[in-house]
Amino acid sequence: MNYNERLSGNEAIAFAMKQIDPDVMAAFPITPSTEIPQYFAQYVADGEVNTEFVPVESEHSSMSACIGAEAAGARAVTATSSCGLALMYEMMYVAASSRLPITLACVNRALTGPININNDHSDSMGIRDAGWIQIYAENNQEAYDNFLQAMPIGEHPDVRLPVMICQDGFITSHALENITLLDTESVKQFVGEYNPENYLLKKENPLAIGPYDLGCHYMEHKVQQAEAMKHAKARILEVAAEFEKVTGRKYGLFEEYQMEDADLALVLIGSSAGTAKAAVDRLRKEGVKAGLIKLRVFRPFPAEELAQALKHVKALAILDKAESFSAHGGPLFSEVRAALYDLEPRPRTVGYVYGLGGRDVTPAHFRAIYARLADIAAGGDLGPVYTHMGQRE
Amino acid sequence: MERTYHFKHTLEKKERFAPGHRLCAGCGAGIAVRGVLRALREEDRAVVGNATGCLEVSSFLYPYTAYEDSYIHTAFESAGASLSGVEAAYNALKRKGKIDGTVKFITFGGDGGTYDIGFQSLSGAMERGHDLTYVCYDNEAYMNTGIQRSSSTPRFARATTSPVGTAVPGKSQNKKNLTDIIAAHNVPYVAQTTFIGNFRDLYTKAKKAIYTPGPSFLNVMAPCPRGWEYPTEKLPEICRLAVETCVWPLFEVENGVWRLSYAPKKKLPVEDYLKMQGRFRHMFKPGNEWMIEAVQQSVDENWDKLLNKCNTNL
Structure with missing residues (x-):
């Protein structure tokens, strides 16, 4: 069931997170994405989600904690902007190459030099080759809709890649718009459960993640990653088609x-x-x-x-x-x-x-x-x- | 000290760190890992974390892992944060009934990944109160990249970025006291240990660290034959002398209570420890006696401070 609400882009993302109820959220505040962990922390404080909220001491650590959590078999999410994304740079590659479908809400903001808190795309464009799927939104509705589609895309066995859901800082993140929300039960049904094949906490089969990869294997692993990104295109369209069935809203590449x-x-x-x-x-x-x-x-x-x-x-x-x-x-x-x-x-x-x-x-x-x-x-x-x-x- | 410690029975437990890893002969890192993992109850599972360093590149080369348990390495400075995420996932999945049995979380980092580049994520993990154990195998320099100085390198030691020259005699600064710093986080359990005798000290501290709820920290002196320049078979003797000279005292801080684990009957002079290692060789040249005196003075001061904290009069 669809229903209308008036939400800022940040609140729309936080609300989508609440509906999905991920296992772990690790985040560090940075303008203009700060509200996302703020709203989420309130959901945690009010017992509205079943999530472990990890208020880390930096964005490097928020991505590191998400990698640990997703590798352990959990669904992990985070949010950031600008320098926060830049600080994650090293770990973004680790997440993608470890094939961990983490979801990151990126609220686009200019990179420092000089410091500026307003919108441009230098942050996510700067990290475009890290191996993450990148999906951008024009408005609050698209930010919300894209976030709901992130996990079905990234977690698919043919893909297994992390996903960044980008929106424009302040322009959509802080502007209120009328948007149509999907009821929580339909969201849960659409997004589904995360059931990875292998994970650290699996009892029957211990897993080792993050090897030292010598020249004899590194290239093969990178080719597999590149193939996964090719598969992502078809999966994005598949998920968009499923999403249209549920919401009537149409998306493409x-x-x-x-x-x-x-x-x-x-x-x-x-x-x-x-x-x-x-x-x-x-x-x-x-x-x-x-x-x-x-x-x-x-x-x-x-x-x-x-x-x-x-x-x-x-x-x-x-x-x-x-x-x-x-x-x-x-x-x-x-x-x-x-x-x-x-x-x-x-x-x-x-x-x-x-x-x-x-x-x-x-x-x-x-x-x-x-x-x-x-x-x-x-x-x-x-x-x-x-x-x-x-x-x- | 645990009364039930039985060396032979402990060694009969199934190894969780398999042979075939590529650490150097006489390296302390592998001994630390074996010793710490031995303290796990056999029925408990573990997820082992690791900062980038010698241990990581020598124990998990694709497709071979030396760990019987699950293992995760992410980066140099992220061991504390990554294991925080694993522990958070465990809590979430446990709450949702998706996991049964006990899983413990232990991460290893060298002094580079712990004292320096990973210090922030370690501090964050300790402060947030995750139920995990961080083990530093402290070999007092960045050995993986070729013996560069760290904040753990002791004063006067030769390292490739604190070389001994005609104007500067090795490292100019004193070693950072990380064990005290972590104790200042007021976590439930912090201890300093090394490889002594029948490993009772390492075993009992590892067991306490692993099974004390909340964050815990073990600082294990783990000598490096290449960086410290000693014959591989001298490792136990170097560890013993580090303790007998009070260069590396054994102690623990349990719920804020400081306790000395061992007091030498007669404190040996620091020369006994220094002279076994090539990295201190220049200190024994005529005219450099002041260096040895300075080290002795610093060790004496730190020892007195520790006795004071432990409320011990010798």
């Missing part, structure tokens, strides 16, 4: 908005998609064939699917809410552009880095991009492919 006949398109991630859609609606009224793709799943990267969806586009802008200091473009730009390489003809592509440290993005910004794309599509000069948007000159 990405969302296509007005893409069917689009000549001009954007690819972007997260809450900015809402603003961009408003710009698309205006342009459509003006007769401009504008569309956009909001990427939901960044890892595994849906390269073939994106190429298919973008093959008819004449000019494309790829927007990164993260710098990678390659002096060529952000991570999303590099990967999307590479995905289009074998198309013939290929869309002409430009990249923008925008919204760093919470810099606002408005429909006017998107209109300006579409105007440039229209010019490129009409045979105009491509101009610089790597630019920044929204900064003061």
Whole structure:
């Protein structure tokens, strides 16, 4: 049964955690994800969950404790942002390579240097190659829905990988929105029990985890991990289909908005998609064939699917809410552009880095991009492919 | 001391740390693990944790494990936190009726993983009160990477990042007193031990540590023949001299009560301990007598402080 509530993105995630009632939650506060362990600690204090809450002394330890718990045979969750995720960096690789389907609620925030508490994607983009599945949300509803899908994806025997459920710090984490919740019984049924095949606490068959892996085995283990990430794509779609049956809400690897006949398109991630859609609606009224793709799943990267969806586009802008200091473009730009390489003809592509440290993005910004794309599509000069948007000159 | 300790019967228990591991001959780490795991009741299971270090890379090389029990290694600085997670999972699954039988949680780390890089996660695990035992096998330097100094390396000892040169005579700083620091966490059981005689001290302390509810900490001096530069067969003698000179006193702190486990009849001079080890060789060169005097003075002061805490007058 679905019912409506008014929740912030953080509360929606905490509520999803409460409905799932995981075995272990280990977390350390950091803005803007702090509320998630706060809400959860209250559920524990009020006896509303059966979870062991481990209030660790750092994010390095929260990920380490989650690894220990998941390896022991439990379902473990955590939440973090920004520097907290950066502090986990080493352990993120350990979690993924040990094939432990931990779920992490990532509330995206700029990385320090200088310190800034507002939203961009530099934290999760910085850790994109750690071997975690990454799923992004545009709004509170998607954050909640994605969290409910995380465990059925990550825990599947063909996958066995940890999952990050990302949402935009403050923009969705602290904004109240009307969202539709699934009743707890349906959540429990949908998410199911975690019954791993092997785990540390299994009586019959002791398990050793975290070996010193010599050159004669390391590569084979990495290939297995890579294969699991390939399998994840199909599993994500399977789980989305099951989720649609229960909720009526449809999810894929990405969302296509007005893409069917689009000549001009954007690819972007997260809450900015809402603003961009408003710009698309205006342009459509003006007769401009504008569309956009909001990427939901960044890892595994849906390269073939994106190429298919973008093959008819004449000019494309790829927007990164993260710098990678390659002096060529952000991570999303590099990967999307590479995905289009074998198309013939290929869309002409430009990249923008925008919204760093919470810099606002408005429909006017998107209109300006579409105007440039229209010019490129009409045979105009491509101009610089790597630019920044929204900064003061 | 446990009255029921019987060396022969203890040795007849099934080994939980199998031979075939790749630790060096004369290494204290393997002796510490064997000795501590021997204190488990045979009917109890355990999950053994491990910080990255010599022990880890020598006892679990894929696909071979030396542990009869379940084992987890995650990283260098995370042994305390990882085992906290395992223990939390046990509590949750036990409560849900998914696990039967008793499982104990014991983690091993060298002084690098314990005194230094893993100090924070150890402190966190102790403070939160997990029912686990953290065992430090203290060999007084980062041996796995090739004998670099740690905060546990004693003053004047030669290490590759505190070399003996013409201007600096080995490590400049005193050894950190980690056992006291963990005792200051007010956990139920903290003890310091090493390999002495028939292993009664190690066994009884390990047993108390493992079976005292709540967090416990064992600091086990575990010499390293390569780093300390001694012939492998001299390990028991070095341990004995560490205790007889009061360089490494044996004591325990049980629910805040400090107790001396052993008082030498006649405290031996520190030279007896130092001269057996190549890492202190330069201290015996003419003109360097002041170094030995400084060590003696420091050992005497620490011994007096310990006697005071233990309320013992000799």
